[in-house]
Amino acid sequence: MTGSNLCLPKVAVFGTSTVSRIIVNVLQQEGFQIEAIWGQTPEEAEFLSRELNIPYFTSRVDDVLLRKEVDLIVILCTPALHSQIAVKALGIGKHVIVQSPSGLNQDETLRMVQAAQYYPKLCSFLSNGLRFLPAVTKMKSAIQSGFIGARINLVDVRLNMGSIIGKKYSWLCDDVMGGGVLNVFGAHIIDLIHFLTEQSVTRVHGTVRTFTKTTKYIHGIRQIKSDDFVSFQMEMSGGTFASVTLSSQVCGFVQEFHVSGDEGRLIVRNGDLFGHQQDTSDEDIILFQDVSQCSSGLEDPLLPSIYLNGLSTMFSSLADLFRATAVDESNNAKFRSPSSDSKAKFATFNDAQHIQAVIEAIRTSSKERCWTKVTEKSEEEILMMLSENTF
Numbered sequence: 241m242t243g244s245n246l247c248l249p250k251v252a253v254f255g256t257s258t259v260s261r262i263i264v265n266v267l268q269q270e271g272f273q274i275e276a277i278w279g280q281t282p283e284e285a286e287f288l289s290r291e292l293n294i295p296y297f298t299s300r301v302d303d304v305l306l307r308k309e310v311d312l313i314v315i316l317c318t319p320a321l322h323s324q325i326a327v328k329a330l331g332i333g334k335h336v337i338v339q340s341p342s343g344l345n346q347d348e349t350l351r352m353v354q355a356a357q358y359y360p361k362l363c364s365f366l367s368n369g370l371r372f373l374p375a376v377t378k379m380k381s382a383i384q385s386g387f388i389g390a391r392i393n394l395v396d397v398r399l400n401m402g403s404i405i406g407k408k409y410s411w412l413c414d415d416v417m418g419g420g421v422l423n424v425f426g427a428h429i430i431d432l433i434h435f436l437t438e439q440s441v442t443r444v445h446g447t448v449r450t451f452t453k454t455t456k457y458i459h460g461i462r463q464i465k466s467d468d469f470v471s472f473q474m475e476m477s478g479g480t481f482a483s484v485t486l487s488s489q490v491c492g493f494v495q496e497f498h499v500s501g502d503e504g505r506l507i508v509r510n511g512d513l514f515g516h517q518q519d520t521s522d523e524d525i526i527l528f529q530d531v532s533q534c535s536s537g538l539e540d541p542l543l544p545s546i547y548l549n550g551l552s553t554m555f556s557s558l559a560d561l562f563r564a565t566a567v568d569e570s571n572n573a574k575f576r577s578p579s580s581d582s583k584a585k586f587a588t589f590n591d592a593q594h595i596q597a598v599i600e601a602i603r604t605s606s607k608e609r610c611w612t613k614v615t616e617k618s619e620e621e622i623l624m625m626l627s628e629n630t631f
Contacts, residue, residue, distance in 0.1 A: 247566035248559055249335060252276040252304045253294075254325055255316030256284040258540040259339075263316055263367075264292050266552050270559045278304045278317070305329055314367075315339060318411045319418030323348035326364070326589075330355040335363040337558075340427040341418050341599075342366060342592035346617045349596045352589045354619065363561070366587035369550025370432045372557060375513040376550070378528045379499065379506050380436055387515060388501030395433050395482040396498040399425060400490045404541045405464060407457040412542075413464045415603075420466035421486045422448060422602065424542060427595050429484055430474075431587055436499065439476035440594060445611045446472030446602035451489065472602045493544045511546045557585065593617075 251272045253264055256279040264274055276296040279285030289297035298304060301321075305313065305328055313329040315322050315338045323343040329336045330352075343349045356364040370376055383392065404412055404424060411417035412424070434440060449469045458464060468489060474482040497508040504517035511530030516523075532549065543551075561583070597616045605612040 247563045248272050249311030249562060250275045250309050251312045251314055252278070252307065252310040253314045253316060254278045254301075254304070254321070255339075256280070256288045257316065257542075259543050260316045261288065261292065262540060262543055262548065263314065263551065264294075266548070266555055267314070269552070270555045272312070272555070272559065275310050276304045276307055280317070301325060301328070305332060305334065311335060312337070312363075316367075319344055319423070320411065323352050326352050327355045330359045330362055330364060333359070333362065337363075337365050337367050338589075338592070339367050340431075340592075340595070341423040342427075342589070342596065344416070344418055346593060346596045346600060349589065349593045350617060350619065353593050356589045363558075363583070363586075364589050365558075365583075366431070366589070366592050367551060367554065368428055368431050368587040368591075369547055369552070369554045370428050371435050371550070371585055371587060372553035373508075373511065373546060373550040374532075374553065375508045375511050375528050375530060376432065376436070376497075378513050379497075379508055382506055382513075382515065382527065383436065383499065383501075387504055387517065388499060388506060389503035390501070391478070392437050392480045392499055392501055394498070394500040395437065395480060396500070397429050397433070397482070397484040397496065399429065399484075399486045399495045401425075401488050401493045401495075401544070402491050402541060403452065403455075403468065403488050405452075405455060405458065405466075409458050409462050413458065413462070413466055415466045420448075420450075420468070420470075421488050422467050422470045422599055425486055426470060426484070426599060426602075428547070429486070430595050430598050431591055432497070433474070433476075433482050433484075434591065434594065435587070437476055437478065437480050437482075439478040439480055441474045441482075441598045441601075441614045442477050443475040443611050443613055444472055444598060444601045444605050446470065446605040448603055448606040470602070472605070474598070495544075495546065511549060554586075 248271055251274050274294050277285055277289050277294045279299055282299045285297035285299055312335045315325050319341050322338050326336045326338050412419040448467045450467050452468055453463045470486045472484055495510055499506045507514040513528040514524040515527045593616055597614050601612045601614045
């Protein structure tokens with residue numbers, strides 16, 4: 241192991257899915273050492289431990305969190321456990337990376353926000369890799385340089401992909417457990433719009449549907465309740481209007497992200513960036529073409545190639561952040577608190593709460609068939625609700 245890699249925190253991973261295997265591979269490529277793996281059953285944890293040469297495995301959450309050599313917790317398990325593990329990890333001094341969706345509701349996400357605020361020296365990020373996708377980075381630079389004009393008028397996003405439901409009934413089959421395209425992919429899209437526009441969402445109007453309720457493998461008593469089609473519009477705090485359509489009803493994967501202003505438009509189509517300015521030719525010109533191939537040897541519908549490319553760049557940036565803040569104390573790596581500038585590109589738990597508030601408002605809008613205000617709950621509201629439930 242190189243000296244620079246000795247500056248990186250040792251990692252424990254929660255989750256044994258194909259996504260976990262892919263992320264472990266990415267982490268190892270970036271120089272992180274994986275010390276422990278957690279699975280819902282000892283058998284799952286042991287199998288992945290042997291496959292990936294990870295020295296410690298268990299199905300007990302606390303046994304992983306209390307390992308002294310582990311400083312960074314990467315949470316990739318079922319969303320129902322995200323908040324519980326993240327809050328515990330921060331409470332005992334561990335850095336935390338959480339996969340989206342961050343939790344099942346705002347109550348859980350707010351607990352994560354509070355824990356992160358209580359321990360500001362620790363890194364507490366979402367694994368929203370689209371922020372780090374090279375085409376997105378160049379899109380944001382073009383927006384800031386005035387390529388499309390002084391302000392963003394419209395953001396239009398279209399995502400078409402195949403089903404994310406596997407052969408076995410799992411949390412992906414129920415939106416209450418964190419499944420569905422709105423939770424799994426909508427969270428990333430909402431965050432990316434917030435990141436690019438630097439505006440929060442104020443009101444939404446949405447339609448959420450489940451068209452495929454049974455499959456060849458999932459039928460009978462258990463049916464699919466998670467959404468496979470979502471269309472919603474968002475009014476932003478700075479006047480930008482956003483329209484998003486997510487569908488898992490087609491084969492293949494295509495994601496298009498359009499940003500328009502008074503003087504032009506920018507489009508990220510999968511990993512490529514196109515642009516067009518007024519008074520030029522009618523055709524979009526290629527501003528950036530992604531020729532990199534980020535392959536793990538594995539495939540999973542929950543992690544399309546552009547999301548994997550973004551995550552790879554994100555973990556590379558995370559490694560650089562830790563190397564830049566490492567302090568060698570008797571050969572044990574300690575870490576200073578990263579500066580605000582170095583952390584600015586990462587999605588935080590505050591972002592996670594905003595995303596969750598938007599998702600909840602979209603679901604409410606779909607049920608009530610009307611525009612719905614996005615409301616982020618406060619700590620006082622949560623405590624009041626808990627006290628009312630107690631009595």
